[in-house]
Amino acid sequence: EAEVAQSPRYKITEKSQAVAFWCDPISGHATLYWYRQILGQGPELLVQFQDESVVDDSQLPKDRFSAERLKGVDSTLKIQPAELGDSAMYLCASSSYGTDTQYFGPGTRLTVL
Amino acid sequence: KQEVTQIPAALSVPEGENLVLNCSFTDSAIYNLQWFRQDPGKGLTSLLLIQSSQREQTSGRLNASLDKSSGRSTLYIAASQPGDSATYLCAVYSGGSNYKLTFGKGTLLTVNP
Numbered sequence: 386e387a388e389v390a391q392s393p394r395y396k397i398t399e400k401s402q403a404v405a406f407w408c409d410p411i412s413g414h415a416t417l418y419w420y421r422q423i424l425g426q427g428p429e430l431l432v433q434f435q436d437e438s439v440v441d442d443s444q445l446p447k448d449r450f451s452a453e454r455l456k457g458v459d460s461t462l463k464i465q466p467a468e469l470g471d472s473a474m475y476l477c478a479s480s481s482y483g484t485d486t487q488y489f490g491p492g493t494r495l496t497v498l
Numbered sequence: 499k500q501e502v503t504q505i506p507a508a509l510s511v512p513e514g515e516n517l518v519l520n521c522s523f524t525d526s527a528i529y530n531l532q533w534f535r536q537d538p539g540k541g542l543t544s545l546l547l548i549q550s551s552q553r554e555q556t557s558g559r560l561n562a563s564l565d566k567s568s569g570r571s572t573l574y575i576a577a578s579q580p581g582d583s584a585t586y587l588c589a590v591y592s593g594g595s596n597y598k599l600t601f602g603k604g605t606l607l608t609v610n611p
Contacts, residue, residue, distance in 0.1 A: 389541075425603065426603055427502070427587055427589070427600075427601025427602050427603050427604060428542070428587075428599075428601050429601070430598050430599065433596075433598065440596060441596050441598060474539075476541055476542070478542075485529070485530055485532075485547060485591055486532075486544055486547060487544070487599070488544070489534075489541035489542040489543070490541050491540055491541045492539075492540070492541050494539065
C-alpha cells in the first residue's frame with residue numbers, strides 16, 4: 386500500500402540553527418499539506434499546496450518558515466532560525482485532487498534545545 | 499473561527515466494554531467530519547468520514563454519528579480491545595472559500611486487558 390514518506394523521523398537542533406524536513410506524498414496526489422502538532426494538541430495546518438502552488442499559508446510564520454514544492458511532487462519545509470517554541474511533530478499529508486481523505490506520513494519529531 | 503472540542507480528554511476502560519467518544523464544533527457550516535486514530539509518536543490514520551448530509555458511518559466495530567445542527571459527533575467503539583488503545587482525533591472540514599481540517603485535541607483511550 387502506498388504511503389506518505391517523511392524524513393528525518395527525529396531531529397534535535399539548537400535554537401537559531403536551520404532545519405529542513407522532507408515529504409514525498411503518495412504518487413499521483415496533487416494536494417500536499419504540512420501540519421504542526423504540539424504535544425497534547427491536535428494538528429494545525431501550516432501550508433497547503435495544490436500541485437506546485439500554495440493554496441493556503443495563512444498560519445505559516447513566514448518570518449522563519451518557508452515551504453516549497455518545486456515540481457509538484459515532493460516538498461520541503463524549512464525553519465530558519467529555529468526557536469524553542471518550534472519543538473513539535475511536523476506532519477505531512479496528501480490527498481487526491483477533489484477528494485477529502487488525507488493520508489498522513491509518520492511525522493518528524495523536532496526538538497529545539 | 500471554527501473550534502473543535504473533544505470530551506473526555508482521557509478514558510480508561512476494561513477490555514470488552516463499549517464506549518463513546520464525544521466531539522463538538524462551534525460552526526455548523528461544515529463540509530464533512532472525520533475521525534482519526536493516532537498511535538504514540540506516529541502519524542494519523544483515517545477511521546471514518548461523514549459527509550455533512552449524512553447522519554452516520556460504520557466501519558467494523560466503529561460507528562460515528564453526526565448532528566450538524568447541534569454541532570456534535572460521537573464515535574462509538576463496540577467490544578473494545580487492548581489494540582484500540584490510542585488517541586482519537588475529531589476534525590471538521592470547513593472554511594468557506596478554502597476548506598481545511600480543524601482538529602480537536604483528541605481523547606486518549608486506554609483499554610486494559
